[in-house]
Amino acid sequence: METRRVVLRFPKHLLDKPITSQLVRQFDLEFNILRADITQESEGLLIMGLTGKKANLEKGLRWAREQGVEIQPLSKDVVRNEKACTHCGACINVCPTDALTIDLETRDVIFNANRCIACELCVPACPFRAMEVAF
Amino acid sequence: MKEAFTVPKTYAEINEKIRKGQAVVVTAEEMIDLVEEEGVKKAAEKVDVVTTGTFGPMCSSGAVLNTGHSTPRMKISKAWLNDVPAYCGLAAVDLYIGVTEPQQDDPLNTVHPGQFRYGGGHVIEDLIARKDVRLVAEAYGTDCYPRKALDTWINVKTLNQAYLLNPRNSYQNYNVAVNLSTQRDIYTYMGVVKKDLGSASFCSAGQLSPLLNDPYYRTIGIGTRIFLAGAQGYVYWEGTQHSPSEARGENGVPKCGSGTLAVVGDLKDMDTEFFRGASMLGYGCTAAVGIGIPIPILDEEMARYTAVKDADIVAPVVDYSHNYGHNEGKPLGYVSYAELKSGTININGRDIPTTPLSSYRKAQQIAGILKEWIARGEFFIQEPIQLLPTPDTGQKFKPLKERPVSGGVA
Numbered sequence: 001m002e003t004r005r006v007v008l009r010f011p012k013h014l015l016d017k018p019i020t021s022q023l024v025r026q027f028d029l030e031f032n033i034l035r036a037d038i039t040q041e042s043e044g045l046l047i048m049g050l051t052g053k054k055a056n057l058e059k060g061l062r063w064a065r066e067q068g069v070e071i072q073p074l075s076k077d078v079v080r081n082e083k084a085c086t087h088c089g090a091c092i093n094v095c096p097t098d099a100l101t102i103d104l105e106t107r108d109v110i111f112n113a114n115r116c117i118a119c120e121l122c123v124p125a126c127p128f129r130a131m132e133v134a135f
Numbered sequence: 136m137k138e139a140f141t142v143p144k145t146y147a148e149i150n151e152k153i154r155k156g157q158a159v160v161v162t163a164e165e166m167i168d169l170v171e172e173e174g175v176k177k178a179a180e181k182v183d184v185v186t187t188g189t190f191g192p193m194c195s196s197g198a199v200l201n202t203g204h205s206t207p208r209m210k211i212s213k214a215w216l217n218d219v220p221a222y223c224g225l226a227a228v229d230l231y232i233g234v235t236e237p238q239q240d241d242p243l244n245t246v247h248p249g250q251f252r253y254g255g256g257h258v259i260e261d262l263i264a265r266k267d268v269r270l271v272a273e274a275y276g277t278d279c280y281p282r283k284a285l286d287t288w289i290n291v292k293t294l295n296q297a298y299l300l301n302p303r304n305s306y307q308n309y310n311v312a313v314n315l316s317t318q319r320d321i322y323t324y325m326g327v328v329k330k331d332l333g334s335a336s337f338c339s340a341g342q343l344s345p346l347l348n349d350p351y352y353r354t355i356g357i358g359t360r361i362f363l364a365g366a367q368g369y370v371y372w373e374g375t376q377h378s379p380s381e382a383r384g385e386n387g388v389p390k391c392g393s394g395t396l397a398v399v400g401d402l403k404d405m406d407t408e409f410f411r412g413a414s415m416l417g418y419g420c421t422a423a424v425g426i427g428i429p430i431p432i433l434d435e436e437m438a439r440y441t442a443v444k445d446a447d448i449v450a451p452v453v454d455y456s457h458n459y460g461h462n463e464g465k466p467l468g469y470v471s472y473a474e475l476k477s478g479t480i481n482i483n484g485r486d487i488p489t490t491p492l493s494s495y496r497k498a499q500q501i502a503g504i505l506k507e508w509i510a511r512g513e514f515f516i517q518e519p520i521q522l523l524p525t526p527d528t529g530q531k532f533k534p535l536k537e538r539p540v541s542g543g544v545a
Contacts, residue, residue, distance in 0.1 A: 089491035093334035127413035
């Protein structure tokens, strides 16, 4: 079993189709929705964790792409601007999933993109606006 | 006696060693280990200078700029730098830009918590980065200064003078902010503090912080040469709210905010690595300033002071949901910086996760750079030309005593 956290973008013409439902049923996947939005451009945005057998995951995601869904790993959309970050730590208390933590030895602020659920709470909480979320 | 006991040392002796490249310089962190291993006396003999560092939000900061005279000349009475108002109540083309000044059209806290994306601190950061900054100015016009309007780009490279002039930096110790409200998170200059003792914000480099390593201001005073935002700067006065007569621990270290420094330095030599505009959600704009101060080890006492460690420095835990704002109540307790840096403190029997606002990593970096400068013979120790007020003056930070004005508006 494997879990992948992905960002799915649904173009307008797919908005009324039960793609997600078919994806999890046909390919025997479990899903955990982190965030769902309709953007101003009437695109659907779905951020979720998908868990299943590796082969099924790959097949499923390929199938969804063929339907016209744009897919990319979540970690590509949430980044830390390394030049802007001063490693103060002002962000760590607002992060609900401990994706932002302090290394108690080096005092570096660690950003673990794999734990991030793209809630964006850290974005305004960072005094230096080092966290960038692009959706 | 075989003891070739060389302490006490003088400033001149230490500077002579720096000139010859023979000075022994360690950071305040390294001094802790050295004193632990070899004792105060040996460490005092061996070490000439201990370097300190701190990097955190310091609201009472700003820059003086002289733009040069336009043709025709103008006595600027209102000015904006990238839409951030600057103070013009000085001479014709002298401006002061403060770091907490928000942009002219900033929505502030109308939609709470406001974001305060750009302010005076960001203008100064842009100047240090040698970016062009837009200056818009107005004047009423006089016989000697006929011009009434100006809209131009300026750049730090071509300004006559551009220097940081910070009335209060480098606080010796500070509050730990918590939130006793069970209703809501609060947005403060100590960052977001979560409700119901959900988090505790602290803002000091602790054992690396300059004034915590010289608790009685024996060597840090007016004229002291310092690292200021990547350049060589100076202490020019006691900082505003300098309050030396606060309660102190047995080691002499104040148990709450006490001493402060006013500092000055040339913007043209600074580095944005050590000066950053900052936006505190729901509070306002400010800037983070990097400061490093060398402490000469004149004798055993200075060796003992500079070996102070996080476990021996305590700070008061203060409620910022009500008590701080209303000048009420007492601290909920005292915690050490060792506890604060462990990630959790215990208050009222509750474990509270801690949130640092001061970058310890940058503080280490600054202490390291200053150490290198001194070791390379590029930075000399300046004896203060006058010391700062010490605890025996009884000087203490006073609240404002309001006196009713007849017919005034309350």
